[in-house]
Amino acid sequence: MTLSEEDYIKAIYHLSEFNSTSVATNAIAEQMQTKPSSVTDMVKKLSEKSLVNYKKYQGVSLSEKGRLVALSIIRKHRLWEVFLVDKLNFSWDEVHVVAEQLEHIKSDTLIDKLDAHLGYPKVDPHGDPIPNKDGVFTKSIKKLISELPVGSQGVCVGVNDSSAAFLKFLDKNKIALGDTFKILEIEEFDGSVTISTRSGSIRISKQIATNLYLDIVDEE
Amino acid sequence: MTLSEEDYIKAIYHLSEFNSTSVATNAIAEQMQTKPSSVTDMVKKLSEKSLVNYKKYQGVSLSEKGRLVALSIIRKHRLWEVFLVDKLNFSWDEVHVVAEQLEHIKSDTLIDKLDAHLGYPKVDPHGDPIPNKDGVFTKSIKKLISELPVGSQGVCVGVNDSSAAFLKFLDKNKIALGDTFKILEIEEFDGSVTISTRSGSIRISKQIATNLYLDIVDEE
DNA sequence: AATTAATTTTAGACAAAGCTAAAAAATTGT
């Protein structure tokens, strides 16, 4: 598989991730920052290799083989993102471009060892789940902290209130996007929540809890 | 710079590393596992970009600009090799193929942070020196332990005697290629040498000391 | 010095991945 083929496969995967119908040529072209005619050429090639199902003018969808290829690239992409953030102190928003390159390195041993080195993470720094070697992964759901039961765990991926004041508050309390939190206790009385963070556990008010989104990965 | 251009530049660097004359087309072709005609084409392109000095039929040499490009790729290659061995537990001899890919990842930040993460190593797992950002490096020399004064430090890169018995002995004493050793003391009486290893210090007989090569990097 | 041999370059072709412009098919609006 060439680098370009891999990026197309990944693009098709992401475009059909939710609306699982077939993907339009123009949509792929936009995603890949290229022209529709180039997409048609590539789609034909991928169809030859039976990585996609394709009929002229009918759009395209991944074959099972193609889906597994996509997931293996996504696995690599997300593992590298974890590496960049956890080990090299990259910040949350810098990692994507670099991972876009690293995901194409060809070595199964490398990815196995990287996975082990990182402690077999289940999610990447953006809260997206990391498929295992066989392409199996647990879909994550985005929820407000206030909606979660005790014991839930997830990666902080977004805010409702993006005012400067709120972001400042987060900073002061060492809460950052990409951090993993666990719900330790919920105070019935005022709806405040105790969560564990990297730097110990803290209690946050209901107001905060209704403004922070976590990406939840169901524990097996 | 494309991946292919980078590999050619590196090949030319290595071919002129010691005999610093100009490099023959056929030599490059052999190194790059390609045909001489392809080399001519590429050399013309590199010459256009003034990365090499080239006159028809006269061979090729790196320009100063080309030399710096070569060293920056070599820096990346060797840093990744250190990463693979030190952090991912690859063995000495598995890393080259993977580093051959990783060296082409484009991100200055990545290499800076990787360098820091690894503790600014001076040599790679094969004892070869790692150039700094400006392409400066201290050339290493391969010497027998028995030829070194107290205080010397280097990476174990080879053996004289490769008998099974000797290799078994090394294994038992936790001496492996790629390990860094320091000469602590030399016993005049019998020529035995005390060296520090990862797992403490050990004394080795003169016989062993005349069979183990270290790659020495002069300390600044 | 002349011939032979080896090396290097050129000419022409090919596969990958992209582009533009034009044609074909599908969709939409009336």
Add this chain to the structure above:
DNA sequence: ACAATTTTTTAGCTTTGTCTAAAATTAATT
């Protein structure tokens, strides 16, 4: 239902890096 619009495909061209076969140049041998 049919014209207009949008989407998709085709045809033909470009660039990068490779190849083979032939020509040009340099090196080696007699």
